Amino acid sequence: MAQDNEGGERLQKVLAQAGVASRRHAEQLIVDGRVTVNGNTVTALGTKVGIQDRIEVDGQSVQRAEGLHxxxxxxxxxxxxxxxxxxxxxxxxxxxxxxxxxxxxxxxxxxxxxxxxxxxxxxxxxxxxxxxSYGVEKTYRVWVQGPVGINALESLRQGVLLEDGKTAPAKVVRVSGNSNGSNLKLKKDPLEILEVTIHEGRNRQVRRMFAAIGYTVVKLERIRFGSLxxxxxxxxxxxxxxxxxxxxxxxxxxxx
Incomplete structure (x- = not known):
């Protein structure tokens, strides 16, 4: 263990960089006594470790990140x-x-x-x-069984009530009234293409939002993540x- 190692890095930072947990969660792992360095349980958040130190979480060895990728x-x-x-x-x-x-x-x-x-x-x-809370936006291209009315779009823009709470307001743009060049199976209603931007990440959120306002998502593709x-x-x-x-x-x- 290397608490006095001036050339080392804080233990919680090393755990986060290794992909074990976020920095905050890594701090909690340390406080809870679930982290050992060279076989010794460490609970002090100021602990620094060097490249030679052996780190384990719940008995499992942590592979140090060789740079960030x-x-x-x-x-x-x-x-x-x-x-x-x-x-x-x-x-x-x-x-x-x-x-x-x-x-x-x-x-x-x-x-x-x-x-x-x-x-x-x-x-x-x-x-x-x-x-x-950091508000990173994700944009999805959504194919739904239409036609999608103005009131439905406004519901998405204002937030939709789901079983785990109301969603944050979404940005919604109508791309196309139907999908005439698609390989998708058409039912009696035409397909419409929308682009929906959200910053939350609930399980199957976009599909559930549309289901809540009475529409079936036929195809879903994420086309933007932040600025990517x-x-x-x-x-x-x-x-x-x-x-x-x-x-x-x-x-x-x-x-x-």
Whole structure:
């Protein structure tokens, strides 16, 4: 253990960078006595550790982050937003086998939702991007069975009451009255395409919002995350590292 190690870093920072938890949650893990350094339980938040120190959380070794890494993935449908799946289904991490460091998805995209997903080993950034108080916007392109009336759009813009509370107001733009070039199966009502921007991240939120006002989402795709967008240049299932400028922009949006 290296409390006096001037060249070391604070333990909670190391845990966050390793993707174990957010900085705040890492502090709680330390206070709760769940973290050991070189076999000794550490509860002091001022503890510093060096590169040679062995860190464990709940008896599991923590792999120190070899620098911070950031990627943007265009997630296909039928892929799990998880690092692993007990049912053996394909995960977003499986799509990134060529990446030599362990990265984790920021938030979720449902199994049947496609689009842009950030993956990183920056635990503190992950926590802030996911927390609604930081107001990071996500834009979705939504195909629904129409026609969608003005009153329905206003309901989305004012917030919709769900079983876990009222949603924050959404930004809604009508893109198209129907989808005449789609491979989707049409029912008796035409498909309409909308773009919806939210800053919360509740489970299946967009689908539930539309269901609450009486509409069925047929297809859902995230087209923007914060300032990140690809304008159809990142193929489905492909990924790329974020540029330094993109990383700085993401971090500055959440006060890092």
């Amino acid at each position: 950031y990627y943007l993935l265009n997630k296909p449908v039928s892929v799990i937003t998880s690092a692993s799946d007990p049912q053996g289904r394909l995960t977003v991490v499986d799509l990134m086998r060529d990446v030599q460091v362990r990265v984790y998805p920021v938030g979720r995209l449902d199994y049947d939702t496609s689009g842009l997903l950030v993956l990183t080993n920056d635990g503190e950034l992950t926590h802030r991007l996911m927390h609604p 967008t690809e304008e159809n240049t990142l193929l489905s299932g492909a990924y790329r590292p974020l540029s330094i400028r993109e990383i700085k922009d993401l971090r500055s949006k959440v006060g890092l």
